[in-house]
Every structure is written in structure tokens, then in C-alpha cells.
Amino acid sequence: MSKAGVKFDEVKAMLMKDEEFKDEYEKLKPRYDVISQIIEERSKQSITQEELALRVGTQKSNISRLESGTYNPSLDFLIKVAHSLGKEMQIVLK
Secondary structure (H helix, E strand, O other): OOOOOOOHHHHHHHHOOOHHHHHHHHHHHHHHHHHHHHHHHHHHOOOOHHHHHHHHOOOHHHHHHHHHOOOOOOHHHHHHHHHHOOOOOOOOOO
16 A cells, blocks of 8 residues: 655755755755754654753744744854753864
């Protein structure tokens, strides 16, 4: 029995053919890469958004907005989140 729906990679490949979409995707990619890393690490540690918020010293809603991509955090906030997960923040200019 197969699952209904379309795979993300298939949709992404189709959308990436559109130059305007591709340009916007590339602009937002660094932001979503960081968000993905935060979510992945939080999941690995089996902690909730509320627990992470307590560690960071912020509200759960701020962690939720960060992870959903609706919050544009400061570098200082991202460093606090990284440290609260036992990680270091590293920025690479290419």
C-alpha cells in the first residue's frame, strides 16, 4: 500500500525550474538551514520547545516562531539557542 500525496523533493524539483522561485529559495536557504539544525538538535535531545525556551531564558512562543520561520532572530539570540543546546554557533562567509 502506498502513501497518498507528493514527495517534497518532487515538488521542490518542479518549483526550482521557475527562476523567480529559485532566486527566492536561495535567498531564504541559509535561514531555513539554521532552523533545520535547531529543530534536529532539539529533537535529538528529546526536549520540547518549552524546555528550550527555559534554557534560553525566553518564551516558548519565541522558540515556536523561530522554528516556523516567522521570527527574524538576532545573532545574539541564535548564539543563546546554540549554547542552550550544548552547541557553538559558527558562521561561514562563502
